[in-house]
Amino acid sequence: MITFFENIGRGLRLKITRLGAATRLFFTIISYSSESFKRFNLTIREIYFTGVLSLIIIIVSAFFVGMVLGLQGYYTLQKYGSSEAIGVLVALALVRELGPVVTALLFAGRAGTAITAEIGLMKATEQLSAMEMMAVSPVARIVAPRFWAGIITMPLLASIFSMVGIIGGYVVAVPIIGVDEGAFWSQMQANVDFSYDIVNGFIKSLVFGIACTIIALFEGYDAPPTAEGVSRATTRTVVTSSLAVLGLDFVLTSFMLTV
Amino acid sequence: MKKDLIVSIKDLAFGYAERQIHRKINMNFHRGKVVAIMGGSGCGKTTILRLIGGQIKPNSGQVEVDGKIVHEQGRKGIYELRRKMGMLFQHGALFSDLSVYENVAFPIREHTDLNEAVIKDLVLMKLNAVGLRGAHNLMPTELSGGMARRVALARAVALDPDIIMYDEPFAGLDPISMGVICDLIRTLNDALGATSIIVTHDVTETFAFADYIYFIADGIVAAEGSPSDLKKSQLPFVKQFIHSEKDGPVPFHYQANEYISDLGL
Numbered sequence: 001m002i003t004f005f006e007n008i009g010r011g012l013r014l015k016i017t018r019l020g021a022a023t024r025l026f027f028t029i030i031s032y033s034s035e036s037f038k039r040f041n042l043t044i045r046e047i048y049f050t051g052v053l054s055l056i057i058i059i060v061s062a063f064f065v066g067m068v069l070g071l072q073g074y075y076t077l078q079k080y081g082s083s084e085a086i087g088v089l090v091a092l093a094l095v096r097e098l099g100p101v102v103t104a105l106l107f108a109g110r111a112g113t114a115i116t117a118e119i120g121l122m123k124a125t126e127q128l129s130a131m132e133m134m135a136v137s138p139v140a141r142i143v144a145p146r147f148w149a150g151i152i153t154m155p156l157l158a159s160i161f162s163m164v165g166i167i168g169g170y171v172v173a174v175p176i177i178g179v180d181e182g183a184f185w186s187q188m189q190a191n192v193d194f195s196y197d198i199v200n201g202f203i204k205s206l207v208f209g210i211a212c213t214i215i216a217l218f219e220g221y222d223a224p225p226t227a228e229g230v231s232r233a234t235t236r237t238v239v240t241s242s243l244a245v246l247g248l249d250f251v252l253t254s255f256m257l258t259v
Numbered sequence: 260m261k262k263d264l265i266v267s268i269k270d271l272a273f274g275y276a277e278r279q280i281h282r283k284i285n286m287n288f289h290r291g292k293v294v295a296i297m298g299g300s301g302c303g304k305t306t307i308l309r310l311i312g313g314q315i316k317p318n319s320g321q322v323e324v325d326g327k328i329v330h331e332q333g334r335k336g337i338y339e340l341r342r343k344m345g346m347l348f349q350h351g352a353l354f355s356d357l358s359v360y361e362n363v364a365f366p367i368r369e370h371t372d373l374n375e376a377v378i379k380d381l382v383l384m385k386l387n388a389v390g391l392r393g394a395h396n397l398m399p400t401e402l403s404g405g406m407a408r409r410v411a412l413a414r415a416v417a418l419d420p421d422i423i424m425y426d427e428p429f430a431g432l433d434p435i436s437m438g439v440i441c442d443l444i445r446t447l448n449d450a451l452g453a454t455s456i457i458v459t460h461d462v463t464e465t466f467a468f469a470d471y472i473y474f475i476a477d478g479i480v481a482a483e484g485s486p487s488d489l490k491k492s493q494l495p496f497v498k499q500f501i502h503s504e505k506d507g508p509v510p511f512h513y514q515a516n517e518y519i520s521d522l523g524l
Contacts, residue, residue: 122354125352125355127353127354129314130346130411131354132312133341133344134365135337135369136365141369
Protein backbone atom coordinates (compact mmCIF):
# COMPACT_ATOMS: atom_id res chain seq x y z
CA MET A 1 0.00 0.00 0.00
CA ILE A 2 2.84 2.34 0.91
CA THR A 3 4.52 1.50 -2.39
CA PHE A 4 1.32 2.48 -4.18
CA PHE A 5 1.30 5.92 -2.57
CA GLU A 6 5.06 6.20 -3.07
CA ASN A 7 4.57 5.62 -6.79
CA ILE A 8 1.81 8.23 -6.99
CA GLY A 9 4.00 10.72 -5.12
CA ARG A 10 7.02 9.99 -7.27
CA GLY A 11 4.99 10.33 -10.47
CA LEU A 12 3.44 13.57 -9.29
CA ARG A 13 6.79 15.00 -8.26
CA LEU A 14 8.24 14.09 -11.64
CA LYS A 15 5.36 15.84 -13.43
CA ILE A 16 5.77 18.98 -11.30
CA THR A 17 9.54 18.97 -11.88
CA ARG A 18 8.99 18.71 -15.63
CA LEU A 19 6.40 21.49 -15.53
CA GLY A 20 8.95 23.64 -13.69
CA ALA A 21 11.65 22.78 -16.23
CA ALA A 22 9.30 23.63 -19.12
CA THR A 23 8.43 26.96 -17.48
CA ARG A 24 12.11 27.69 -17.06
CA LEU A 25 12.70 26.88 -20.72
CA PHE A 26 9.86 29.26 -21.60
CA PHE A 27 11.51 32.13 -19.71
CA THR A 28 14.94 31.25 -21.11
CA ILE A 29 13.44 31.46 -24.61
CA ILE A 30 11.96 34.87 -23.82
CA SER A 31 15.31 36.11 -22.51
CA TYR A 32 17.12 34.90 -25.65
CA SER A 33 14.46 36.17 -28.03
CA SER A 34 16.09 39.54 -28.74
CA GLU A 35 19.16 37.63 -29.96
CA SER A 36 17.10 35.49 -32.29
CA PHE A 37 15.05 38.47 -33.52
CA LYS A 38 18.27 40.03 -34.79
CA ARG A 39 18.33 37.23 -37.34
CA PHE A 40 14.67 36.97 -38.16
CA ASN A 41 15.42 34.92 -41.27
CA LEU A 42 15.80 31.89 -38.96
CA THR A 43 12.25 32.42 -37.71
CA ILE A 44 10.98 32.90 -41.26
CA ARG A 45 12.57 29.61 -42.23
CA GLU A 46 10.75 27.91 -39.38
CA ILE A 47 7.47 29.60 -40.33
CA TYR A 48 7.91 27.94 -43.72
CA PHE A 49 8.48 24.50 -42.15
CA THR A 50 5.76 24.67 -39.51
CA GLY A 51 3.28 26.84 -41.40
CA VAL A 52 3.56 26.60 -45.16
CA LEU A 53 4.24 22.86 -45.14
CA SER A 54 1.23 22.31 -42.84
CA LEU A 55 -1.12 24.03 -45.28
CA ILE A 56 -2.14 20.92 -47.17
CA ILE A 57 -3.31 19.01 -44.10
CA ILE A 58 -5.02 22.14 -42.72
CA ILE A 59 -6.85 22.97 -45.96
CA VAL A 60 -7.99 19.42 -46.70
CA SER A 61 -9.14 18.81 -43.11
CA ALA A 62 -10.91 22.18 -42.96
CA PHE A 63 -12.77 21.52 -46.18
CA PHE A 64 -14.08 18.18 -44.94
CA VAL A 65 -14.93 19.52 -41.48
CA GLY A 66 -16.85 22.38 -43.14
CA MET A 67 -18.74 19.98 -45.40
CA VAL A 68 -19.68 17.73 -42.49
CA LEU A 69 -20.83 20.76 -40.51
CA GLY A 70 -22.95 21.80 -43.47
CA LEU A 71 -24.58 18.38 -43.70
CA GLN A 72 -25.16 17.88 -39.99
CA GLY A 73 -26.29 21.47 -39.48
CA TYR A 74 -28.78 21.34 -42.31
CA TYR A 75 -30.20 18.02 -41.09
CA THR A 76 -30.94 19.49 -37.67
CA LEU A 77 -31.92 23.03 -38.70
CA GLN A 78 -34.40 21.99 -41.38
CA LYS A 79 -36.43 20.20 -38.69
CA TYR A 80 -37.11 23.65 -37.23
CA GLY A 81 -37.53 25.35 -40.57
CA SER A 82 -34.48 27.52 -40.18
CA SER A 83 -32.12 25.97 -42.70
CA GLU A 84 -31.01 29.48 -43.81
CA ALA A 85 -29.17 29.78 -40.50
CA ILE A 86 -26.74 27.12 -41.72
CA GLY A 87 -24.22 29.83 -42.67
CA VAL A 88 -24.17 31.21 -39.12
CA LEU A 89 -23.87 27.76 -37.61
CA VAL A 90 -20.93 26.78 -39.79
CA ALA A 91 -19.13 30.10 -39.31
CA LEU A 92 -19.58 30.30 -35.54
CA ALA A 93 -18.64 26.67 -34.97
CA LEU A 94 -15.47 27.16 -36.99
CA VAL A 95 -14.39 30.61 -35.83
CA ARG A 96 -15.08 30.07 -32.14
CA GLU A 97 -14.21 26.41 -31.64
CA LEU A 98 -13.27 24.09 -34.44
CA GLY A 99 -10.87 26.44 -36.21
CA PRO A 100 -8.50 27.00 -33.27
CA VAL A 101 -8.95 23.55 -31.67
CA VAL A 102 -8.68 21.30 -34.71
CA THR A 103 -5.82 23.40 -36.11
CA ALA A 104 -3.95 23.05 -32.81
CA LEU A 105 -4.51 19.28 -32.77
CA LEU A 106 -3.31 18.97 -36.37
CA PHE A 107 -0.39 21.30 -35.61
CA ALA A 108 0.66 19.12 -32.66
CA GLY A 109 0.53 16.02 -34.85
CA ARG A 110 2.29 17.46 -37.85
CA ALA A 111 4.61 20.29 -36.78
CA GLY A 112 4.91 19.54 -33.04
CA THR A 113 6.20 16.02 -33.57
CA ALA A 114 8.64 17.26 -36.22
CA ILE A 115 10.01 19.88 -33.81
CA THR A 116 10.42 17.33 -30.98
CA ALA A 117 12.05 14.73 -33.19
CA GLU A 118 14.40 17.25 -34.79
CA ILE A 119 15.59 18.78 -31.53
CA GLY A 120 15.75 15.38 -29.81
CA LEU A 121 17.90 13.98 -32.62
CA MET A 122 20.10 17.07 -32.64
CA LYS A 123 20.68 16.44 -28.95
CA ALA A 124 21.31 12.72 -29.47
CA THR A 125 23.87 13.39 -32.20
CA GLU A 126 25.61 16.02 -30.04
CA GLN A 127 24.73 18.86 -32.43
CA LEU A 128 23.43 20.98 -29.55
CA SER A 129 26.58 20.30 -27.51
CA ALA A 130 28.70 21.19 -30.53
CA MET A 131 26.85 24.47 -30.82
CA GLU A 132 27.34 25.18 -27.12
CA MET A 133 31.06 24.49 -27.49
CA MET A 134 31.19 26.95 -30.39
CA ALA A 135 29.90 29.59 -27.97
CA VAL A 136 26.55 29.70 -29.76
CA SER A 137 23.46 29.31 -27.60
CA PRO A 138 21.19 26.51 -28.91
CA VAL A 139 18.25 28.26 -27.26
CA ALA A 140 18.85 31.45 -29.27
CA ARG A 141 19.80 29.67 -32.50
CA ILE A 142 17.48 26.63 -32.55
CA VAL A 143 14.75 26.86 -29.91
CA ALA A 144 13.64 30.52 -29.91
CA PRO A 145 13.08 30.79 -33.70
CA ARG A 146 10.88 27.68 -33.60
CA PHE A 147 8.94 29.08 -30.66
CA TRP A 148 8.13 32.38 -32.37
CA ALA A 149 7.41 30.62 -35.64
CA GLY A 150 4.83 28.45 -33.82
CA ILE A 151 3.16 31.46 -32.24
CA ILE A 152 2.98 33.37 -35.52
CA THR A 153 1.88 30.34 -37.51
CA MET A 154 -0.95 29.02 -35.34
CA PRO A 155 -3.41 31.96 -35.62
CA LEU A 156 -2.73 32.16 -39.36
CA LEU A 157 -3.39 28.45 -39.83
CA ALA A 158 -6.51 28.67 -37.65
CA SER A 159 -7.91 31.53 -39.74
CA ILE A 160 -7.18 29.63 -42.96
CA PHE A 161 -8.90 26.61 -41.41
CA SER A 162 -12.01 28.63 -40.57
CA MET A 163 -12.07 30.24 -44.00
CA VAL A 164 -11.72 26.98 -45.92
CA GLY A 165 -14.22 25.31 -43.56
CA ILE A 166 -16.79 27.97 -44.37
CA ILE A 167 -16.21 27.34 -48.06
CA GLY A 168 -16.71 23.61 -47.41
CA GLY A 169 -19.98 24.36 -45.60
CA TYR A 170 -21.05 26.63 -48.45
CA VAL A 171 -20.34 23.94 -51.08
CA VAL A 172 -22.59 21.47 -49.30
CA ALA A 173 -25.32 23.89 -48.26
CA VAL A 174 -25.76 26.08 -51.34
CA PRO A 175 -24.91 24.25 -54.59
CA ILE A 176 -25.63 20.72 -53.35
CA ILE A 177 -28.54 21.06 -50.89
CA GLY A 178 -29.95 24.23 -52.38
CA VAL A 179 -30.05 26.64 -49.42
CA ASP A 180 -30.47 30.23 -50.57
CA GLU A 181 -27.08 31.79 -51.21
CA GLY A 182 -28.09 35.29 -50.10
CA ALA A 183 -29.48 33.99 -46.82
CA PHE A 184 -26.37 31.87 -46.23
CA TRP A 185 -23.98 34.84 -46.45
CA SER A 186 -26.18 37.61 -45.06
CA GLN A 187 -27.11 35.66 -41.91
CA MET A 188 -23.43 34.89 -41.42
CA GLN A 189 -22.49 38.58 -41.79
CA ALA A 190 -25.21 39.68 -39.43
CA ASN A 191 -24.49 37.21 -36.66
CA VAL A 192 -20.73 36.78 -36.56
CA ASP A 193 -19.29 39.52 -34.40
CA PHE A 194 -15.72 40.60 -35.05
CA SER A 195 -14.64 41.59 -31.57
CA TYR A 196 -16.54 38.82 -29.82
CA ASP A 197 -16.28 35.80 -32.09
CA ILE A 198 -13.27 36.39 -34.31
CA VAL A 199 -11.01 38.04 -31.74
CA ASN A 200 -11.84 35.36 -29.16
CA GLY A 201 -10.99 32.67 -31.70
CA PHE A 202 -7.76 34.47 -32.44
CA ILE A 203 -6.86 34.63 -28.73
CA LYS A 204 -7.55 30.91 -28.41
CA SER A 205 -5.30 30.01 -31.31
CA LEU A 206 -2.56 32.25 -29.92
CA VAL A 207 -2.70 30.49 -26.54
CA PHE A 208 -2.79 27.08 -28.24
CA GLY A 209 0.20 28.15 -30.33
CA ILE A 210 2.21 28.97 -27.21
CA ALA A 211 1.17 25.73 -25.48
CA CYS A 212 1.77 23.37 -28.42
CA THR A 213 5.09 24.92 -29.38
CA ILE A 214 6.53 25.06 -25.87
CA ILE A 215 5.48 21.43 -25.24
CA ALA A 216 7.09 20.26 -28.51
CA LEU A 217 10.27 22.22 -27.82
CA PHE A 218 10.55 21.11 -24.22
CA GLU A 219 9.96 17.44 -25.04
CA GLY A 220 12.69 17.57 -27.69
CA TYR A 221 15.12 19.52 -25.51
CA ASP A 222 14.51 17.24 -22.54
CA ALA A 223 14.48 13.94 -24.45
CA PRO A 224 17.00 11.29 -23.38
CA PRO A 225 19.59 11.16 -26.18
CA THR A 226 18.61 7.69 -27.41
CA ALA A 227 16.34 6.34 -30.16
CA GLU A 228 13.83 5.19 -27.55
CA GLY A 229 14.04 8.52 -25.71
CA VAL A 230 13.28 10.53 -28.84
CA SER A 231 10.42 8.26 -29.89
CA ARG A 232 8.80 8.50 -26.45
CA ALA A 233 9.26 12.26 -26.40
CA THR A 234 7.54 12.52 -29.79
CA THR A 235 4.57 10.51 -28.54
CA ARG A 236 4.39 12.64 -25.39
CA THR A 237 4.31 15.79 -27.53
CA VAL A 238 1.11 14.66 -29.26
CA VAL A 239 -0.57 13.39 -26.10
CA THR A 240 0.35 16.35 -23.87
CA SER A 241 -0.38 18.96 -26.56
CA SER A 242 -3.78 17.47 -27.37
CA LEU A 243 -4.80 17.31 -23.71
CA ALA A 244 -3.46 20.81 -23.07
CA VAL A 245 -5.37 22.21 -26.05
CA LEU A 246 -8.65 20.61 -25.00
CA GLY A 247 -8.21 21.63 -21.35
CA LEU A 248 -7.19 25.18 -22.22
CA ASP A 249 -10.11 25.40 -24.64
CA PHE A 250 -12.55 24.74 -21.83
CA VAL A 251 -10.88 27.28 -19.54
CA LEU A 252 -10.70 29.96 -22.24
CA THR A 253 -14.27 29.36 -23.41
CA SER A 254 -15.63 29.64 -19.87
CA PHE A 255 -13.81 32.96 -19.44
CA MET A 256 -14.93 34.25 -22.80
CA LEU A 257 -18.58 33.37 -22.31
CA THR A 258 -18.86 35.01 -18.92
CA VAL A 259 -17.06 38.26 -19.79
CA MET B 260 53.80 37.28 -23.76
CA LYS B 261 51.36 34.38 -23.60
CA LYS B 262 51.59 32.00 -20.67
CA ASP B 263 53.02 28.61 -21.57
CA LEU B 264 50.47 26.75 -19.48
CA ILE B 265 47.11 27.08 -21.19
CA VAL B 266 44.93 24.57 -19.32
CA SER B 267 45.49 23.33 -15.80
CA ILE B 268 43.32 21.06 -13.73
CA LYS B 269 43.82 21.18 -9.97
CA ASP B 270 42.47 18.65 -7.43
CA LEU B 271 39.39 18.14 -9.55
CA ALA B 272 36.59 15.98 -8.18
CA PHE B 273 33.42 15.32 -10.10
CA GLY B 274 30.58 12.88 -9.83
CA TYR B 275 26.85 12.47 -10.01
CA ALA B 276 24.69 11.65 -7.00
CA GLU B 277 24.87 7.94 -7.71
CA ARG B 278 28.47 7.69 -8.91
CA GLN B 279 31.76 9.43 -8.19
CA ILE B 280 33.75 9.72 -11.43
CA HIS B 281 36.84 11.79 -10.59
CA ARG B 282 38.32 11.84 -7.09
CA LYS B 283 41.42 13.95 -7.48
CA ILE B 284 42.70 14.84 -10.92
CA ASN B 285 45.69 17.06 -11.60
CA MET B 286 46.75 17.77 -15.17
CA ASN B 287 48.64 20.45 -17.06
CA PHE B 288 48.44 21.23 -20.76
CA HIS B 289 51.15 23.37 -22.34
CA ARG B 290 50.99 25.41 -25.52
CA GLY B 291 52.00 23.67 -28.72
CA LYS B 292 51.72 20.18 -27.25
CA VAL B 293 49.57 17.22 -28.22
CA VAL B 294 48.41 15.64 -24.97
CA ALA B 295 46.36 12.47 -24.75
CA ILE B 296 44.06 11.41 -21.94
CA MET B 297 43.69 7.64 -21.89
CA GLY B 298 41.81 5.17 -19.80
CA GLY B 299 39.17 2.48 -19.99
CA SER B 300 35.61 3.10 -21.13
CA GLY B 301 33.54 4.96 -18.55
CA CYS B 302 36.51 6.30 -16.57
CA GLY B 303 35.48 9.91 -17.20
CA LYS B 304 37.79 10.92 -20.04
CA THR B 305 35.12 12.77 -22.03
CA THR B 306 33.85 14.33 -18.80
CA ILE B 307 37.21 16.09 -18.48
CA LEU B 308 36.67 17.72 -21.88
CA ARG B 309 33.20 18.83 -20.80
CA LEU B 310 34.67 20.28 -17.60
CA ILE B 311 37.31 22.17 -19.59
CA GLY B 312 34.58 23.48 -21.89
CA GLY B 313 32.47 24.55 -18.90
CA GLN B 314 29.49 22.40 -19.86
CA ILE B 315 29.48 20.93 -16.36
CA LYS B 316 30.86 22.18 -13.04
CA PRO B 317 33.24 20.30 -10.77
CA ASN B 318 32.19 19.22 -7.28
CA SER B 319 35.51 20.51 -5.97
CA GLY B 320 38.83 21.64 -7.38
CA GLN B 321 39.09 23.75 -10.51
CA VAL B 322 39.85 23.90 -14.19
CA GLU B 323 41.80 26.92 -15.33
CA VAL B 324 41.84 27.92 -19.00
CA ASP B 325 44.15 30.72 -20.07
CA GLY B 326 44.37 31.98 -16.48
CA LYS B 327 40.62 31.96 -15.85
CA ILE B 328 38.80 29.52 -13.58
CA VAL B 329 36.13 28.02 -15.79
CA HIS B 330 33.37 27.29 -13.28
CA GLU B 331 33.53 30.83 -11.86
CA GLN B 332 32.70 32.39 -15.21
CA GLY B 333 29.22 33.56 -16.09
CA ARG B 334 27.61 32.71 -19.41
CA LYS B 335 29.45 35.53 -21.17
CA GLY B 336 32.79 34.55 -19.66
CA ILE B 337 32.33 30.90 -20.61
CA TYR B 338 31.44 31.86 -24.16
CA GLU B 339 34.58 34.06 -24.31
CA LEU B 340 36.67 31.08 -23.24
CA ARG B 341 34.95 28.74 -25.68
CA ARG B 342 35.91 31.01 -28.55
CA LYS B 343 39.47 29.97 -27.82
CA MET B 344 38.50 26.31 -28.06
CA GLY B 345 37.58 23.99 -30.87
CA MET B 346 36.09 20.60 -30.23
CA LEU B 347 35.83 17.53 -32.39
CA PHE B 348 33.01 15.31 -31.19
CA GLN B 349 33.10 11.54 -31.34
CA HIS B 350 30.86 11.26 -34.39
CA GLY B 351 31.55 14.71 -35.78
CA ALA B 352 28.25 16.27 -34.65
CA LEU B 353 27.87 18.03 -37.99
CA PHE B 354 24.65 20.02 -38.40
CA SER B 355 22.61 17.68 -40.54
CA ASP B 356 20.54 20.45 -42.16
CA LEU B 357 23.61 22.36 -43.40
CA SER B 358 26.02 21.47 -46.21
CA VAL B 359 29.70 20.77 -45.57
CA TYR B 360 30.50 24.36 -46.60
CA GLU B 361 27.86 25.85 -44.30
CA ASN B 362 28.98 23.66 -41.40
CA VAL B 363 32.52 25.03 -41.59
CA ALA B 364 31.23 28.55 -42.19
CA PHE B 365 28.91 28.32 -39.16
CA PRO B 366 31.32 29.48 -36.39
CA ILE B 367 32.78 32.14 -38.70
CA ARG B 368 29.35 33.57 -39.47
CA GLU B 369 28.33 33.44 -35.80
CA HIS B 370 31.38 35.19 -34.40
CA THR B 371 32.66 37.54 -37.09
CA ASP B 372 31.31 40.19 -39.43
CA LEU B 373 33.43 39.08 -42.36
CA ASN B 374 31.96 39.47 -45.81
CA GLU B 375 30.93 36.49 -47.90
CA ALA B 376 34.04 36.53 -50.13
CA VAL B 377 36.39 36.29 -47.12
CA ILE B 378 34.22 33.60 -45.49
CA LYS B 379 34.36 31.61 -48.71
CA ASP B 380 38.17 31.80 -48.84
CA LEU B 381 38.49 30.83 -45.18
CA VAL B 382 36.10 27.88 -45.49
CA LEU B 383 37.82 26.56 -48.61
CA MET B 384 41.23 26.93 -46.93
CA LYS B 385 40.08 24.96 -43.89
CA LEU B 386 38.48 22.29 -46.07
CA ASN B 387 41.61 22.13 -48.18
CA ALA B 388 43.66 21.52 -45.04
CA VAL B 389 41.61 18.40 -44.32
CA GLY B 390 41.59 17.38 -48.00
CA LEU B 391 37.87 17.90 -48.57
CA ARG B 392 37.67 21.13 -50.56
CA GLY B 393 36.03 19.15 -53.34
CA ALA B 394 33.27 17.97 -51.00
CA HIS B 395 32.04 21.41 -49.96
CA ASN B 396 28.68 21.01 -51.66
CA LEU B 397 27.85 17.66 -50.09
CA MET B 398 25.45 17.17 -47.20
CA PRO B 399 26.64 15.42 -44.02
CA THR B 400 24.53 12.34 -44.83
CA GLU B 401 26.57 11.87 -48.02
CA LEU B 402 29.88 11.59 -46.14
CA SER B 403 31.65 8.52 -44.80
CA GLY B 404 32.53 8.39 -41.08
CA GLY B 405 36.12 9.44 -41.72
CA MET B 406 35.09 12.31 -44.02
CA ALA B 407 32.52 13.56 -41.51
CA ARG B 408 35.20 13.62 -38.84
CA ARG B 409 37.52 15.59 -41.12
CA VAL B 410 34.81 18.14 -41.90
CA ALA B 411 34.12 18.45 -38.17
CA LEU B 412 37.84 19.00 -37.66
CA ALA B 413 37.82 21.77 -40.27
CA ARG B 414 34.87 23.33 -38.42
CA ALA B 415 36.64 22.97 -35.05
CA VAL B 416 39.66 24.91 -36.32
CA ALA B 417 37.65 27.43 -38.35
CA LEU B 418 38.44 30.26 -35.94
CA ASP B 419 42.06 29.18 -35.30
CA PRO B 420 41.53 28.15 -31.67
CA ASP B 421 44.25 27.99 -29.01
CA ILE B 422 42.94 24.68 -27.70
CA ILE B 423 41.61 21.85 -29.85
CA MET B 424 39.83 19.04 -28.03
CA TYR B 425 39.21 15.67 -29.61
CA ASP B 426 36.69 13.21 -28.19
CA GLU B 427 37.57 9.70 -29.38
CA PRO B 428 38.76 10.87 -32.81
CA PHE B 429 39.67 7.35 -33.97
CA ALA B 430 36.56 5.48 -32.84
CA GLY B 431 35.00 3.42 -35.61
CA LEU B 432 37.41 4.49 -38.36
CA ASP B 433 39.16 2.29 -40.90
CA PRO B 434 43.00 2.20 -40.71
CA ILE B 435 43.44 4.64 -43.61
CA SER B 436 41.08 7.23 -42.14
CA MET B 437 42.71 6.69 -38.75
CA GLY B 438 46.13 7.47 -40.21
CA VAL B 439 44.73 10.57 -41.94
CA ILE B 440 43.20 11.88 -38.71
CA CYS B 441 46.43 11.20 -36.75
CA ASP B 442 48.40 13.11 -39.32
CA LEU B 443 45.90 15.99 -39.35
CA ILE B 444 45.89 16.35 -35.56
CA ARG B 445 49.66 16.76 -35.50
CA THR B 446 49.83 18.99 -38.60
CA LEU B 447 47.01 21.30 -37.54
CA ASN B 448 48.35 21.54 -34.01
CA ASP B 449 51.79 22.58 -35.22
CA ALA B 450 50.50 24.88 -37.96
CA LEU B 451 48.16 26.76 -35.59
CA GLY B 452 50.53 26.67 -32.60
CA ALA B 453 47.60 25.27 -30.65
CA THR B 454 47.31 22.77 -27.82
CA SER B 455 45.58 19.52 -28.60
CA ILE B 456 43.84 17.47 -25.94
CA ILE B 457 42.86 14.05 -27.17
CA VAL B 458 40.62 11.66 -25.33
CA THR B 459 41.13 8.18 -26.63
CA HIS B 460 41.80 4.55 -25.86
CA ASP B 461 43.63 3.72 -29.07
CA VAL B 462 47.13 2.89 -27.88
CA THR B 463 49.10 2.43 -31.10
CA GLU B 464 48.02 5.67 -32.78
CA THR B 465 48.26 7.79 -29.68
CA PHE B 466 51.71 6.54 -28.66
CA ALA B 467 52.93 7.30 -32.17
CA PHE B 468 52.22 11.02 -32.16
CA ALA B 469 51.33 12.37 -28.69
CA ASP B 470 53.83 14.46 -26.73
CA TYR B 471 52.47 13.56 -23.32
CA ILE B 472 49.95 11.06 -22.02
CA TYR B 473 47.78 10.91 -18.90
CA PHE B 474 46.24 7.62 -17.81
CA ILE B 475 43.10 7.83 -15.71
CA ALA B 476 41.88 4.99 -13.52
CA ASP B 477 39.72 4.91 -10.38
CA GLY B 478 39.13 8.66 -10.53
CA ILE B 479 42.79 9.67 -10.34
CA VAL B 480 45.71 10.09 -12.73
CA ALA B 481 47.17 6.60 -12.48
CA ALA B 482 50.19 7.34 -14.66
CA GLU B 483 51.61 10.11 -16.81
CA GLY B 484 54.60 10.75 -19.00
CA SER B 485 55.88 10.78 -22.54
CA PRO B 486 55.00 7.77 -24.71
CA SER B 487 58.54 6.39 -24.42
CA ASP B 488 58.48 6.65 -20.61
CA LEU B 489 55.10 4.96 -20.40
CA LYS B 490 56.17 2.11 -22.67
CA LYS B 491 58.81 1.27 -20.09
CA SER B 492 56.41 1.65 -17.18
CA GLN B 493 56.09 -1.31 -14.85
CA LEU B 494 52.79 -0.14 -13.40
CA PRO B 495 50.34 -3.06 -13.72
CA PHE B 496 47.51 -0.87 -15.02
CA VAL B 497 49.65 0.76 -17.71
CA LYS B 498 51.05 -2.61 -18.77
CA GLN B 499 47.60 -4.13 -19.00
CA PHE B 500 46.31 -1.21 -21.06
CA ILE B 501 49.26 -0.93 -23.45
CA HIS B 502 49.43 -4.67 -24.10
CA SER B 503 45.64 -5.13 -24.26
CA GLU B 504 45.66 -7.82 -21.57
CA LYS B 505 42.24 -9.19 -20.81
CA ASP B 506 42.61 -9.38 -17.05
CA GLY B 507 44.66 -7.40 -14.58
CA PRO B 508 44.01 -4.45 -12.30
CA VAL B 509 41.02 -3.68 -14.52
CA PRO B 510 39.01 -6.88 -14.05
CA PHE B 511 37.36 -8.73 -16.93
CA HIS B 512 34.21 -9.31 -14.89
CA TYR B 513 31.92 -6.53 -13.76
CA GLN B 514 31.28 -6.64 -10.04
CA ALA B 515 28.86 -9.51 -9.41
CA ASN B 516 27.65 -12.05 -6.88
CA GLU B 517 29.36 -15.42 -6.61
CA TYR B 518 28.93 -17.25 -9.94
CA ILE B 519 27.76 -20.42 -8.21
CA SER B 520 25.12 -18.63 -6.18
CA ASP B 521 23.82 -16.81 -9.29
CA LEU B 522 23.43 -20.17 -11.04
CA GLY B 523 21.57 -21.48 -8.00
CA LEU B 524 24.01 -24.34 -7.42
